[in-house]
Amino acid sequence: MAGQQFQYDDSGNTFFYFLTSFVGLIVIPATYYLWPRDQNAEQLRLKSLRRAHGRCLWYRLRLMKSQQSIVPTLKKAALLFGWAVFLLLAYKVSKLDREYQEYNPYEVLNLDPGASLSEIKKQYRVLSLKFHPDKGGDEATFMRIAKAYAALTNEQSRQNWETYGNPDGPGATSFGIALPAWIVDQKNSMLVLLVYGLAFMVILPVVVGTWWYRSIRYSGDQILINTTQLFMHFMYKTPNMNMKRLGMVLTAAFEFDPRSNKEATIRPTDNIEVPQLIRELGNINVKKKEPPFCYPYSLKARVLVLAHLARMEVSEELEEDQRFVVRKSPALLQEMINVGCQLTMMANSRGGFHAPRLVTIENCMKLTQMIVQGLQESKSPLLQLPHFEEEHLRYCISKKYKVRSLQDLVSLKDSDRRSMLRFLGEEKYEEVLAVLGSFPHIAMETKLQVLDDEDSNNITAGSIVTVTVTLTRKRMAVSKDTGRVCQNSGLLDSNEVFEKEQDSLPCPGEETATPEEGQADASKTKTKVWQNKSKGTKKTAKSKKKKLTKKKATPAPAKAKQANGNVAGNEVATTTTTTTATTATTATSAVAKEDEDEASDKGSESEEGEANKDSPSERDEDSDKQSDTEVDEIAGDDEEEWEALQQSIQRRERALLETKSKVTHPAYSLYFPEEKQEWWWLYIADRRDQTLVSMPYHVCTLKDTEEVELKFPAPSKTGNYQYSVILRSDSYLGLDQIKPLKLEVHEAKAMLDNHPQWDIPDTEEEDEEQEDSDGIEESDENDEDDD
Numbered sequence: 001m002a003g004q005q006f007q008y009d010d011s012g013n014t015f016f017y018f019l020t021s022f023v024g025l026i027v028i029p030a031t032y033y034l035w036p037r038d039q040n041a042e043q044l045r046l047k048s049l050r051r052a053h054g055r056c057l058w059y060r061l062r063l064m065k066s067q068q069s070i071v072p073t074l075k076k077a078a079l080l081f082g083w084a085v086f087l088l089l090a091y092k093v094s095k096l097d098r099e100y101q102e103y104n105p106y107e108v109l110n111l112d113p114g115a116s117l118s119e120i121k122k123q124y125r126v127l128s129l130k131f132h133p134d135k136g137g138d139e140a141t142f143m144r145i146a147k148a149y150a151a152l153t154n155e156q157s158r159q160n161w162e163t164y165g166n167p168d169g170p171g172a173t174s175f176g177i178a179l180p181a182w183i184v185d186q187k188n189s190m191l192v193l194l195v196y197g198l199a200f201m202v203i204l205p206v207v208v209g210t211w212w213y214r215s216i217r218y219s220g221d222q223i224l225i226n227t228t229q230l231f232m233h234f235m236y237k238t239p240n241m242n243m244k245r246l247g248m249v250l251t252a253a254f255e256f257d258p259r260s261n262k263e264a265t266i267r268p269t270d271n272i273e274v275p276q277l278i279r280e281l282g283n284i285n286v287k288k289k290e291p292p293f294c295y296p297y298s299l300k301a302r303v304l305v306l307a308h309l310a311r312m313e314v315s316e317e318l319e320e321d322q323r324f325v326v327r328k329s330p331a332l333l334q335e336m337i338n339v340g341c342q343l344t345m346m347a348n349s350r351g352g353f354h355a356p357r358l359v360t361i362e363n364c365m366k367l368t369q370m371i372v373q374g375l376q377e378s379k380s381p382l383l384q385l386p387h388f389e390e391e392h393l394r395y396c397i398s399k400k401y402k403v404r405s406l407q408d409l410v411s412l413k414d415s416d417r418r419s420m421l422r423f424l425g426e427e428k429y430e431e432v433l434a435v436l437g438s439f440p441h442i443a444m445e446t447k448l449q450v451l452d453d454e455d456s457n458n459i460t461a462g463s464i465v466t467v468t469v470t471l472t473r474k475r476m477a478v479s480k481d482t483g484r485v486c487q488n489s490g491l492l493d494s495n496e497v498f499e500k501e502q503d504s505l506p507c508p509g510e511e512t513a514t515p516e517e518g519q520a521d522a523s524k525t526k527t528k529v530w531q532n533k534s535k536g537t538k539k540t541a542k543s544k545k546k547k548l549t550k551k552k553a554t555p556a557p558a559k560a561k562q563a564n565g566n567v568a569g570n571e572v573a574t575t576t577t578t579t580t581a582t583t584a585t586t587a588t589s590a591v592a593k594e595d596e597d598e599a600s601d602k603g604s605e606s607e608e609g610e611a612n613k614d615s616p617s618e619r620d621e622d623s624d625k626q627s628d629t630e631v632d633e634i635a636g637d638d639e640e641e642w643e644a645l646q647q648s649i650q651r652r653e654r655a656l657l658e659t660k661s662k663v664t665h666p667a668y669s670l671y672f673p674e675e676k677q678e679w680w681w682l683y684i685a686d687r688r689d690q691t692l693v694s695m696p697y698h699v700c701t702l703k704d705t706e707e708v709e710l711k712f713p714a715p716s717k718t719g720n721y722q723y724s725v726i727l728r729s730d731s732y733l734g735l736d737q738i739k740p741l742k743l744e745v746h747e748a749k750a751m752l753d754n755h756p757q758w759d760i761p762d763t764e765e766e767d768e769e770q771e772d773s774d775g776i777e778e779s780d781e782n783d784e785d786d787d
Contacts, residue, residue: 015179020089027082035079036072051431052438053668055386058675103165105148117153124149217260223335224260227253230292231339241360243377246336246367248285251301252292253332256325263324270300273318277303280312301325309376311671323673326371330676330730333368334698337361337681341695358690365681365696368730374671381405381734385435386670387428395420405734410436410476435668436476440678442702443472444737446725459714460748467694467710467741469682469725473665473702660701667731681728682708684741686721693723718745 046062053059106113109123127145131137151157151167161167183192219225234249235241241249254260278286284306285293292298304322307314314322340356347355370377373384382388382396382403396403401420403409409417421429447468449456459465667676683696694712715721721743728736 016089016093018179020086020093023082023086023089027079027086030082031079034075036075049666052434053666055431056669057671057673058669061673062675103161103167105151105161105167108144108148109152120149120152219335221331221335221338223331224254226260227255227332228335228339230254231336232343235336235339235343235356235360236354239354239360240357241363243363243367244285246360246363247305248288248293248298248302250329250332250336250367251305251325252295252298253301253328255328255332256301257295257297264297265321266297266300267317267321269315269317270296273315274300274303277307277312277314277318281306281310305329305371308374308671309370311374326672327674329371330368333364333371334730336364337696340364341692344692345695355691358685358687358692361692361696362728365728365730369728369733372667372669372672372676372731373733374669375733381732382409384668384670384733385432387424387432392423395423406436406439406476407734438665438668439476439732440665440729440735441474441476442680442727442735442737443474444725444727444739445470445472446739446741448741448743458746459743460746461714461716461718462748463714465712465714465743467684467712467725469708469710471680471682471699471702471706471708471727473678473704473706662700664701664703669731676731678702678732679730681730682710682726684710684712684723684725687724688722714743714745718747720744 046059049059106115109120109127111119111123115123124145128142129135131142131145133139133142147167151161154167157167182188217224217226219228230252231249238245256264258264258266278284281303284302286299288294293302300321304314304318304325308322308326340361343353344355347353366377375381375383380393380396382393382405383390384406395401396409398420401408401412401416403412403420412420418429421432424432447470448459449466449468450459450463451466662679663677665678667678669676677700680699680702681696682699684693685691686693694710697708697710699706699708710725723741723743725739725741726736727739
């Protein structure tokens with residue numbers, strides 16, 4: 001009877017197979033994810049950023065970390081040790097003999113497959129004489145020889161061998177367990193039970209429980225849920241939040257509380273250093289008893305943020321805590337913006353709900369810029385540049401230059417800029433130019449339409465309006481000779497930003513000089529190759545005809561005045577013009593007569609042609625042709641709109657499927673302790689009512705060009721509305737853009753109840769019956785014709 005047989009591995013051979021597979025499943029993925037990336041590539045990247053970002057805090061910290069860190073070395077050592085164990089186990093497995101081999105009686109008798117019966121008997125005699133126990137041979141070997149001989153000579157044994165692979169017939173199926181036998185030995189039972197209980201009843205539940213407890217405390221953006229609830233409470237309580245109140249709410253986040261976050265620390269020296277900073281800062285509302293603003297962790301975080309904005313120096317111990325608070329602040333402010341958007345949507349969907357004002361959300365964005373750059377709200381954006389101090393601003397804000405922003409500084413001529421920045425040495429001045437060349441300039445284009453509608457340009461009340469905003473990121477380029485800001489089509493290298501011969505590239509939006517401004521300008525403005533000369537000649541011919549027709553009417557009143565003798569003394573100049581006009585009219589009259597003759601000839605030919613035509617039929621043909629062309633034009637417009645709609649749908653589907661990298665361009669920040677990427681907020685607002693029209697979209701993938709769709713419902717009342725498309729940076733001060741958006745809302749079209757497209761039969765059977773009836777009628781008519 002066939003059965004099942006389980007046996008442990010006494011020799012431990014199969015256990016090595018299991019152990020090799022287990023180690024391989026750990027080592028191979030760990031190498032892919034944990035092996036340190038190429039440090040040379042990172043060093044080359046930092047070297048390329050050194051000219052513009054060499055003075056940034058994050059850059060210096062990154063260099064120090066790469067030089068002092070031993071974590072990559074430890075990772076490499078651990079992974080190499082794992083690979084050594086894996087290769088050793090693989091070598092051990094390759095040397096193991098196979099325990100199971102297919103039974104072959106020919107191999108046992110040392111015969112070739114297909115040997116004859118006489119050869120089998122002869123070989124059996126030879127081996128039996130050699131291995132028979134009575135002759136002093138091995139009994140086990142003789143039993144294998146006898147079994148092989150029976151399998152080849154006995155008909156039943158031969159059938160069993162050919163069918164089941166065994167002369168004795170079907171045997172028990174054996175299953176080997178890849179564990180050594182000592183594990184189930186009774187002597188080791190308590191030790192094995194203890195290890196199993198410790199692993200599966202203590203360690204595993206603790207690890208899973210700790211992970212679950214930590215994960216449920218954080219949101220998808222790795223922000224504590226208690227912090228999100230805190231932000232929602234205060235933004236609902238104070239819809240119109242100023243910058244001071246906003247800073248207090250930010251620093252009350254639970255991320256800065258050591259009881260909720262182990263990264264936050266409270267030091268014994270805080271009782272001495274924090275009050276000293278409070279005295280230096282001045283009015284920070286210390287006596288406020290409202291929780292959690294009065295808690296020690298909140299007060300410490302608020303003092304550190306204000307000291308960072310004031311660019312004050314702190315002790316080494318507080319500097320580490322300050323970097324932690326500043327590093328966490330941009331993500332917390334982004335969470336505040338998300339909470340404000342959620343409250344705004346809830347207020348729009350429900351009545352009587354307090355929504356945060358537009359000022360509150362924009363203050364969150366401004367505070368992010370301030371924290372990244374380490375500047376207060378009232379400070380000049382020029383302080384974002386290196387080597388600029390408060391005392392240097394008086395050179396910029398003078399009556400001669402009036403430089404108050406980065407754009408004003410870029411727009412200056414190089415000579416004026418160099419004289420204004422005379423307090424800088426040559427190396428510092430070149431560094432300032434390199435930093436200016438790394439700053440972004442965003443070109444923003446908007447397109448307003450209503451998707452999934454017959455007339456996409458007609459905005460009706462209550463329709464979903466889509467504003468497609470195309471953002472193109474360029475670097476600030478300055479022309480040294482002309483002093484004009486000229487944004488080229490491609491991204492410029494910081495080494496090539498301030499070239500001397502950029503005046504050859506015309507700036508967009510700059511008008512060329514007309515020939516009337518002077519002969520020198522007229523000689524420069526030659527006709528280009530791509531300009532069509534025929535169009536120019538046509539326009540000149542038309543203008544000449546217009547001038548001639550105007551001059552024809554002028555001589556008559558002049559003659560009348562001369563005939564009456566009413567020429568005043570102050571009209572002497574007009575007499576000269578009339579004489580020249582009369583000479584011009586004599587020359588033009590001949591041309592006019594020739595034109596009249598040609599027109600009369602053409603008119604006679606057209607009259608003869610019309611007389612030769614068949615008036616009713618040919619007019620109908622002409623009208624049919626015109627109607628056909630109109631239908632073709634309408635169909636072509638519909639096809640273009642359909643193709644544009646399909647392309648927009650495909651772009652949206654690709655955007656959903658593609659995962660773009662959030663690594664754009666490193667922001668220049670002198671006092672931010674971490675590398676910050678350039679990100680932007682894009683939204684539509686009604687600045688008159690101080691409300692959001694569309695929710696802010698966080699653009700995190702703008703490397704060269706990005707297309708963003710902002711959707712919002714059109715107002716329910718018809719009329720003209722003035723909105724604003726606003727682009728704000730989360731890294732720089734003074735680079736925000738506001739573009740007006742005019743919205744003209746019309747009444748919605750009434751739905752037609754008796755539209756022809758709705759005249760559809762109820763079922764397909766009616767159509768079939770109608771077709772059958774039509775076929776019967778046609779057959780009857782054919783029969784009548786045959787008769």
